[in-house]
Amino acid sequence: MTTQIAGTRVAFLGTGTMAEAVLAGALGSGLAPSDVVATARRPERGAELAERYGVTTTADNAEAVTGARVVVVGVKPKDVAAMLDAVAGALEPDAVVVSVAVGLPLSLYARHLPAGQPVVRTMPNTPAQVGAGVTAVVAGPTTAEADVALVEALLAGTGETVRIAEKEIDAFGALAGSGPAYVFYVVDAMAEAGVLMGLPRDVARRLAVQTVLGSGRLLAETGEHPAILREKVSSPGGTTVQALKRLDDGGVRSAFLNALEAARDRSRELAAELG
Numbered sequence: 001m002t003t004q005i006a007g008t009r010v011a012f013l014g015t016g017t018m019a020e021a022v023l024a025g026a027l028g029s030g031l032a033p034s035d036v037v038a039t040a041r042r043p044e045r046g047a048e049l050a051e052r053y054g055v056t057t058t059a060d061n062a063e064a065v066t067g068a069r070v071v072v073v074g075v076k077p078k079d080v081a082a083m084l085d086a087v088a089g090a091l092e093p094d095a096v097v098v099s100v101a102v103g104l105p106l107s108l109y110a111r112h113l114p115a116g117q118p119v120v121r122t123m124p125n126t127p128a129q130v131g132a133g134v135t136a137v138v139a140g141p142t143t144a145e146a147d148v149a150l151v152e153a154l155l156a157g158t159g160e161t162v163r164i165a166e167k168e169i170d171a172f173g174a175l176a177g178s179g180p181a182y183v184f185y186v187v188d189a190m191a192e193a194g195v196l197m198g199l200p201r202d203v204a205r206r207l208a209v210q211t212v213l214g215s216g217r218l219l220a221e222t223g224e225h226p227a228i229l230r231e232k233v234s235s236p237g238g239t240t241v242q243a244l245k246r247l248d249d250g251g252v253r254s255a256f257l258n259a260l261e262a263a264r265d266r267s268r269e270l271a272a273e274l275g
């Protein structure tokens with residue numbers, strides 16, 4: 001039987017960019033706003049979330065977890081340990097704690113939570129907000145399969161989920177967690193090039209966005225290797241190979257490899273600093 005999220009009480013602790021994206025995706029797949037408590041430390045942020053999603057908001061994290069079956073910890077990595085300490089005594093024994101934090105290992109959660117508290121470590125990305133995310137899911141060592149399935153049900157409306165081993169999550173975060181930022185960077189650069197060539201700014205941006213959207217769909221829907229699709233755009237002696245040569249001259253491919261390794265290494269550093 002497929003696990004459903006409807007009817008499950010969910011608390012989001014620290015509802016910033018990522019937690020809001022997960023919240024929005026989950027509401028899209030049947031989570032009822034009346035079953036959600038989202039915390040914010042600034043009253044204006046709480047009011048914004050209540051207005052936008054119809055969820056209950058509070059600044060009191062311990063109050064928020066009372067009665068919650070799933071607890072998503074959405075604060076920055078440096079603030080996670082203090083957040084866990086603040087709510088540990090108020091958690092229901094069966095509450096599944098969901099990590100979205102980059103770097104932090106499951107062992108940190110085990111140290112700051114009551115013995116046996118179920119934990120699922122995830123690595124989402126911001127396209128979750130529009131149901132087009134991809135999230136890594138790592139089960140805690142003592143977390144029951146039914147609890148992992150419940151977290152996957154929470155994430156179902158945010159896009160795809162992929163179960164991985166914890167040792168793979170730094171690379172997953174470098175590619176998919178941070179990935180949207182690389183794509184936005186490329187879109188911004190392509191739009192800027194359009195402006196350089198005299199296109200109106202809004203037109204240039206629309207062209208860049210639609211080109212990335214269409215290319216992503218073409219990749220996903222055909223299942224073709226990106227190199228094959230690239231070749232299909234690049235006519236011999238044509239225009240595209242000229243542009244691609246300039247990207248190669250600029251070391252763009254190598255820069256991508258270095259960039260993702262740097263993100264992975266920073267994730268490992270955070271684990272060493274905070275874990």
Ligand SMILES: NC(=O)C1=CN([C@@H]2O[C@H](COP(=O)(O)OP(=O)(O)OC[C@H]3O[C@@H](n4cnc5c(N)ncnc54)[C@H](OP(=O)(O)O)[C@@H]3O)[C@@H](O)[C@H]2O)C=CC1
Nearest residue numbers: 014015016017018040041074075076077100101102124177
């Ligand atoms: N952004 C992304 O693309 C991704 C982020 N992540 C992970 O998600 C987590 C959050 O990152 P992100 O969403 O970018 O960060 P944000 O700063 O946007 O979100 C953190 C939120 O927590 C709030 N907060 C901090 N302390 C408390 C507290 N004591 N009580 C209630 N609320 C509190 C902050 O409030 P205030 O607004 O007042 O600062 C803020 O709204 C990180 O661990 C990050 O590693 C993972 C994958 C992708």
Ligand SMILES: O=C(O)[C@@H]1CCC=N1
Nearest residue numbers: 101102173177178179
């Ligand atoms: O930059 C960060 O630290 C977070 C983690 C993955 C995406 N954003």
